[in-house]
Amino acid sequence: MEPKTWIVTGANRGIGLEFVRQLQARGEDVIATARDPEAATELCELGVRVEQLDVADPVSVAGFAALLEGESVDVLLNNAGAMERAGDLGSIDYDLMRRQFDVNTLGPLRMVEAALPALRLGGRKLIATLTSKMGSITDNTSGGSYAYRTSKTALNMVNRSVSVDLAGEGFTCVVLHPGWAQTAMGGENAPLDVAASVTGMLKVLDGADAGHNGRFFNYDGEELPW
Numbered sequence: 001m002e003p004k005t006w007i008v009t010g011a012n013r014g015i016g017l018e019f020v021r022q023l024q025a026r027g028e029d030v031i032a033t034a035r036d037p038e039a040a041t042e043l044c045e046l047g048v049r050v051e052q053l054d055v056a057d058p059v060s061v062a063g064f065a066a067l068l069e070g071e072s073v074d075v076l077l078n079n080a081g082a083m084e085r086a087g088d089l090g091s092i093d094y095d096l097m098r099r100q101f102d103v104n105t106l107g108p109l110r111m112v113e114a115a116l117p118a119l120r121l122g123g124r125k126l127i128a129t130l131t132s133k134m135g136s137i138t139d140n141t142s143g144g145s146y147a148y149r150t151s152k153t154a155l156n157m158v159n160r161s162v163s164v165d166l167a168g169e170g171f172t173c174v175v176l177h178p179g180w181a182q183t184a185m186g187g188e189n190a191p192l193d194v195a196a197s198v199t200g201m202l203k204v205l206d207g208a209d210a211g212h213n214g215r216f217f218n219y220d221g222e223e224l225p226w
């Protein structure tokens with residue numbers, strides 16, 4: 001396969017960092033982003049292009065969009081995300097919920113808008129966004145996690161609209177659940193190794209075409225219910 005250019009957000013640690021490692025190992029070009037590039041030692045050591053980006057900050061996103069002017073990008077990988085507890089029913093922290101929406105729901109949408117001119121110049125036209133099974137209404141039998149769950153459910157709808165709006169231009173837009181993976185977010189008891197999660201997701205993305213547009217996949221390729 002010809003090398004592609006990928007944008008990976010939240011690339012300084014966890015799943016994002018592993019995506020960059022595996023993409024670099026197979027010869028792809030990567031534009032990796034981090035909120036604080038100077039502190040992103042492991043990422044910078046890989047020698048890929050690193051840019052500053054906070055997906056919750058419109059000024060930062062606009063600055064990143066300006067950097068991309070005239071460039072062509074094949075894949076936008078919306079990986080950055082946050083999970084904080086907004087409290088239990090009766091003591092919900094609404095400011096925290098708003099902040100979580102800003103990162104998990106509005107952030108990826110801002111990034112689609114920011115990267116669209118570059119993606120239109122690219123050949124692959126793929127937008128992949130990391131969601132979570134915790135955003136699945138069908139799968140929610142344990143309740144709670146108001147901020148994280150709702151921000152990811154809304155994210156799934158963002159992806160669905162983007163997938164419809166861009167289908168005519170040949171884009172494929174999917175949301176992916178990485179499995180419960182060992183990262184700062186997943187915790188050390190997570191059953192899935194980050195490398196296996198990312199290898200699985202890359203396989204799904206390599207096979208993604210128009211027939212996959214607007215759909216929700218597990219890291220192993222299984223389709224997940226909304």
Ligand SMILES: NC(=O)c1ccc[n+]([C@@H]2O[C@H](COP(=O)([O-])OP(=O)(O)OC[C@H]3O[C@@H](n4cnc5c(N)ncnc54)[C@H](OP(=O)(O)O)[C@@H]3O)[C@@H](O)[C@H]2O)c1
Nearest residue numbers: 010014015035054055056080081132180181183184185186
């Ligand atoms: N691990 C799991 O089991 C699991 C399960 C389901 C879904 N997911 C999803 O997978 C994605 C990656 O998760 P992870 O496990 O790798 O989490 P992680 O280890 O906590 O890493 C999160 C990444 O997102 C970045 N980030 C947070 N807020 C940001 C912002 N406002 N702007 C830009 N970057 C920001 C973080 O940067 P900083 O270092 O600057 O904070 C970090 O690079 C997330 O979307 C998450 O919701 C993970």
